Amino acid sequence: MKVLAIGAHPDDVEILCAGTMAKFAKEGHETYICYLCNGDKGSAVHTSEELAKIRRQEAYNSAKVIGAKSIWGGLADGEAVVDVKSRAKAIDVLRQVDPDLVITHSPGDYHSDHLNTRQLVFEATYLASLKLWESDYEPSTKLPFLYYMDTLAGINFEPQEYVDITDTIDTKIEMMLKMESQLGWLKDMHDCDAPEFIRAVAKFRGFQAAVPYAEAFTQQKMYPQGMTKRVLP
Numbered sequence: 001m002k003v004l005a006i007g008a009h010p011d012d013v014e015i016l017c018a019g020t021m022a023k024f025a026k027e028g029h030e031t032y033i034c035y036l037c038n039g040d041k042g043s044a045v046h047t048s049e050e051l052a053k054i055r056r057q058e059a060y061n062s063a064k065v066i067g068a069k070s071i072w073g074g075l076a077d078g079e080a081v082v083d084v085k086s087r088a089k090a091i092d093v094l095r096q097v098d099p100d101l102v103i104t105h106s107p108g109d110y111h112s113d114h115l116n117t118r119q120l121v122f123e124a125t126y127l128a129s130l131k132l133w134e135s136d137y138e139p140s141t142k143l144p145f146l147y148y149m150d151t152l153a154g155i156n157f158e159p160q161e162y163v164d165i166t167d168t169i170d171t172k173i174e175m176m177l178k179m180e181s182q183l184g185w186l187k188d189m190h191d192c193d194a195p196e197f198i199r200a201v202a203k204f205r206g207f208q209a210a211v212p213y214a215e216a217f218t219q220q221k222m223y224p225q226g227m228t229k230r231v232l233p
Ligand SMILES: [Zn+2]
Pocket: 008, 009, 012, 111, 113, 114
């Protein structure tokens, strides 16, 4: 399969579903991580231009840990609004990959960039296949499965499926550690130690699933997708 994870900011996929992406990669699937926004607001030290450049490199370094291809959306933070420009961007991302499975933010998320990313991706999964939507990329050839990843700290998220990430929790943390510019920012802004945060949430989801470490997901149900088989690893 081709598996595409789309997060709003560079570090969302790392925090919320990188263990599963690492698992897909390990199993030999083609993996792609799209960072829809450029993360250009998360610093008290750098200018937006400097920060976007730094975070693009960090995103590349993170995806590289599992051999995933990174796709840079380039929208400014706070500008992933649901409009035609952002919709066209999301459609192009879908068309570039033509994925079998897409993972993005949950409709129950509480950050506007995350919520808008979810809405844009949801729309794009269908629109990308329409030949009469013109863009530089060929229309996608299938309607991908669409899954939603956990929210930060699991707030307002009721899991439907779990993935055992016991064998990839360290890889997940290794990916997050590539987001060097964010480690200090998260600490200063939210008093959050990112690796500790990731381990604690994975441990909690692991308790729910009766394994040491897990990630949690829900599925967007859509006709005409087959609903009788498990798609996640
Ligand atoms: Zn985010």
